[in-house]
Amino acid sequence: MSKLKMWPLYWPSQFYKSSILLIVFLVCLNNVYANSSSTKHPGIIESLEVLLDLHKKQFKLLASKVRRNPKVLSSISNIKELGLHPFFVRSIIFHSDEKYLRLAGQNKCIFYSLLENDLLKTAEGRIKNVIVNFTTTDNKKESAILTKNDFISQVYKKECPTKKETSLLFSDENINSTLKKIDFPTPENKKDCETILEDWQRNPFTPYLCRVPEHIQLGNIARKKLERTDNSAFSKRRFFVELIRRSEFLKKKIPYFERSYLNNLCYGLSNSEKFCRPYVSDDVWSKVISGEFPNYFLEPKCKAALGKSTLTKTQLKSCASKFKSEPKYCVSKGKSGLRSFSPSPNCDDISDALMVSQLETNYHDCPGYLDNEGMINIHRIISHLDGTKLNSSAKTCVNEVNNSFANLLFDYDYEEGWPLKLCYNDKIEDKEKCEPYIPGNNENDKLAEGSVISQILHKTRGLPSNLKCRVIDQKKFNPNFLEFKSGCYIIYDPNQCTVQFCPKKIVHNLKEIKDIKYVGKPEYDYFATSFKREKFSLSNIIKEVFKLKESKIRNFTDLIYFLDRKPSNIVHGIGCAEDLAPANFKKIGLNQCSPLPFIIDGYIKEGGQVRMVTRLAVDDVHSPKLIPWNFIFNSIASYKVLHPLDTWTLFGIQESSGGSN
């Protein structure tokens, strides 16, 4: 039916012209091979349904007739001419998929390779046997039935010698290594895509490649049919089991990306729109693959999903395909090892948000490991402003945040503003001295906790200056093990440890060192809470250090216009968590509020409703949420009434170069 509807569209095409001519010819010839005197001969004007129905009957008759004459080629001597029975060919044209018929029209060898790879069908479905006409050297003409394989090996020998080698390349033993040598190009744009598709249409390997998704699909169908087949139908069950086995074999042999690519290629083989859809679509995952969007929109999520620290291009494409086809995946996966709020939004929502996002996020922080949302938010803002690129991991993420925060204060010459210090008694100067430190391990950083302690031990006890002190969980520290009997360790109990209070024990060669004190809590104003210390608030320090223009965002109009003014503009604020995300944080008391910093860096309009692209400081930085403006407004209003200066805590940040308030 669909073929009849489509033919007029493709009328200009040479292939279809010749197909129609062929059919007309075959219809005329039908009298020669059909043996029923009572056979109806409909004209071309008859409906296709009638034609098909009649054809099926005629095919059945022909097939049953020639089955009385099964042949094995080796038993036929002196074959002069061998070809497929025209009626058989007509059946193939009627019953095969149009996309493969288009390929078949190129040349007969392609036709034969499509036949070889189960991509053509007759009235009886999958082709196992073929009906042939042959002429012997003594001009004897006969019709017979041969196995498909027998026929194929004969015609390949005589007419398509290279095909035999191709068949071998795609045999079960060799298919894996053959596929590794084939290039599966991913188009960058629509024009590129159409060119690639045309190349595949001309590629002699295509019939062999399309066999893969075809056999996998047959296996999937067989699995469902097997469930419904009676146990006593042995041969049927055996048939289905074989199809399933074949499908499983291919799934094991052929990697996910190649299977996915071939599925898309063979599905859209004659239709460039279908083939190109994944590559010219409007989701962020495809656009990262095509290079339109930066890698960091996809890479960190992909690394977390696959559990890898580095990725190949193929793996990245595989992730893009997965996020696009399984949007539920992102809700619970894609950020393991870097603890943050769960569940995350689904992949479609994340994609929509990232498509309009203006925040640079070439790193991957870990709010759940740090427990200081103010520092997390500041780190994100700094990383956006100076284009930070970090190859973050679970081991380094805490230190990265502490580092950028500490460096901000040092750049502002506000070292006393860094609250965390290690204090000791300097015997030479006979007074207490304190050194700032950044919590966590980072051997390359002089301000890292371990480095500062080692410097102090060198000064006070003459220990080697290259001594490395390591922060370690007390569960991992076992003094009975040889590795811990010497060296310097800073031991803490995670069950007793919060960011504000984390008692630690310093041990060198198993002896506790008690004369170094930890001093200070990481407390500071995010936005000023007093006029006296306004210049030491973090929002002010960032403004000064990065020479920013700060705009108060009073309402929705201000927000939209600010974000639209410049692509790098972002907005940061503090609101009550219970109002920002009421489904996730519950309020039960009067004036209850958990102040939570956030960043807004885009917006989406959907059917009259506007939602803001928002990253709460507890969220995974690569999983922005789409929060209605009303919730954000409500949260800031709730926090404002509790703020000592009654401040409306929502500000836009713009770099000074270009643009104005």
Add this chain to the structure above:
Amino acid sequence: MEFKSLQEVQIKLVILIALFSSQVLGKSKLPELATKQAINNLRFLSSDGSFTYYQNREGSLLLSTNYKVKEVLSSSPGTNYQVISSPKRKKLIVIQQESFHKFLGIRQMKNIYKMDFGGQSATKLGLGIRPRLHSSDEWVSIFHPISQTINFINLKSSALKFDLKIRNPFNPYFVPEVIMPNNNTILYTDLNKDGLPGVLYYDKITKQTSVLYKASNSATKLELCLNKENIYLGEFGLDKLFSGSAISLLKANAIDFSKREILYESRLNDIGNITCSNSLLFVQNLSKQRNKLAYELVELSQGTKRIKVLSDINFASHSIDMDGVILLPHLGKYYVVKGKSDYTKRDLLKKSKVNE
């Protein structure tokens, strides 16, 4: 050119509509909570107006009753307090958070105190978050987010205490719901290794825990609310791909999940935030009825299973039960949904006896 202008007009129209809907429609017809002093300082008002707890900038929590003011707790400037009660009106829990504006951490441990209802002397219980009163105000539960432990402390004898450890390897910001239908039974929520939320049943006598119910996906929130003989279990989707909400009823004296009665179901994701001390209230998603995103506080009648919309602000998020008065917080104000709203004219000179 024409197309570009049309596009600009469309954008500005959407902005105007959003602006209009977000700001002009923010007001409610419900009465606003009226008090003698600034609401932002208040932390608890008794329903009869006989006493008030409020805080000041110097970091103190104060009790005002009979025109007298007494200091309950003191700390450094910038300290924030929260006062929590229960329908039993015997005890109050006070949460004290130092450096409220200077240290921004959701999981920050706070000082937890207990005191008598209307009392002025507070006793420290320990550190933690999300304290709740249980079992006729005889027990309090406090959650430790770092050790993932729920501490239970008896308020009559603080030596009586025990812990329950939750599993949750999935969400560092997860805080379990906890209820105690009786002194020996605890129901609480937890997340398994795949992030699936569940309701667990702990028997204090046998010290055995069993899974009462497990949700089918990780984008679901489970809520528990206890009112005398009734336990309400709320299940609310958190993502549009895992849509759906339901509220079920179980009997507290015979907890059998297979015999639960489903009171309410919806295909949309409600916000939830169930309160159930007098009537069953929650925040419902009314997007379908209003053809735009909308959430309102509603009351679910247990008998008729009918829903009555109580609020009119389009973006309701919570209801607060403050000593029986139901408050609707919105844009820094409080609207009174049930109970008296005017606390300015209460006669505070009358001596009122409060439970001691």
